[in-house]
Amino acid sequence: MVEKKPADKKEKKKKPVKKSRAKRRILEGKGFRYNRFVEVGRVILLTGPHYRGKTAAIVDIISEIWVLVDGPLTGVPRIPVYMDHLNLTGLKIDIPRAAKRDVVKKAWIDADIDRQWSKTGVCRALIRAKKMKSMNDFDHYKLKRIKSKRNNILRTYFKKLKAHPKRLAGILQYRRAKKAGKVTRMDKTKLAEFRKKNKEEMKKRGLKRREKALARKSQPKPAKPEVAAK
Numbered sequence: 001m002v003e004k005k006p007a008d009k010k011e012k013k014k015k016p017v018k019k020s021r022a023k024r025r026i027l028e029g030k031g032f033r034y035n036r037f038v039e040v041g042r043v044i045l046l047t048g049p050h051y052r053g054k055t056a057a058i059v060d061i062i063s064e065i066w067v068l069v070d071g072p073l074t075g076v077p078r079i080p081v082y083m084d085h086l087n088l089t090g091l092k093i094d095i096p097r098a099a100k101r102d103v104v105k106k107a108w109i110d111a112d113i114d115r116q117w118s119k120t121g122v123c124r125a126l127i128r129a130k131k132m133k134s135m136n137d138f139d140h141y142k143l144k145r146i147k148s149k150r151n152n153i154l155r156t157y158f159k160k161l162k163a164h165p166k167r168l169a170g171i172l173q174y175r176r177a178k179k180a181g182k183v184t185r186m187d188k189t190k191l192a193e194f195r196k197k198n199k200e201e202m203k204k205r206g207l208k209r210r211e212k213a214l215a216r217k218s219q220p221k222p223a224k225p226e227v228a229a230k
Helices: 021-028 101-111 113-119 121-134 137-163 165-180 188-197 199-218
Strands: 042-046 055-061 066-071 076-082 086-092
Touching: 042 076, 055 076, 055 101, 086 113, 101 113, 113 121, 137 165
Parallel strands: none
Antiparallel strands: 042 055, 042 086, 055 066, 066 076
8 A cells, every 4th residue: 555645734824913003103213192191290180179170280299199289370279189180181391390389380481381271172171161051041042043053054055065076175175275274365465466367257257157048048938738638
C-alpha cells in the first residue's frame, strides 16, 4: 500500500490588530482628545445646593473627591466643593496653586472669562431656563403659538426648495462659503455700480418675461369636450 502524504496546510495570514482611536492619537503625537481636567486654574460651574449656577476657579486640589474653589467676581467665597457638585468647562486661568484671592481676580479679568463664558452654549441654556421659569401660563401659550407659526413658515419654504433641488444646493453652498468667511457683504458703492451695469440686462429679461406671459394669455383656451346627453 502506498502511504498518502499529508497535504500541506495553507498558512493563514494574521490580520493586523486594529488600534483604538486613542492609541492611534497618542502614537501620532496628537495626545488625548479630552482636554478638560481637574487642575488648578480650571473654571468650573457649580451644580450643588450652594451657589448653584455660578462659576468659579479651582484654586487647590484637597483630595480625590474634594477641591478648593474661589470666585471673586461671581460672589463665590473660597470653599471646598465635592467633585459631584461641579461641571468642568473649557475655560482656564493661569494661577499658581493656593493663589490669593486678589491674584485669582486679576487672572480672571486678564483672561476675560465673563465674556468667554457668556458665549458658551451652557451659559445660554442657563439663561433660557431662567427665562422659561419666570414665565406664566399665558406667556408659555404665546411662545407656543409663535413657534408653531415659525415652523409653518419654515415647512412651506423647505417644500418649495425641495421642488427645486438646484436652488437648495445653491443656498447650502452659499451658507458654507459664508461660514468659511469667503463671502462678504458688498459695499453700497459696489452694489450701485453692479446694479447700473446689469440694469439693461435685467430690463431685457423683464421684457422677455412679459412678452411670454402676454403670448400665453393671447393663446385661445382649448375647448372642453361636450358630454353627450343620455
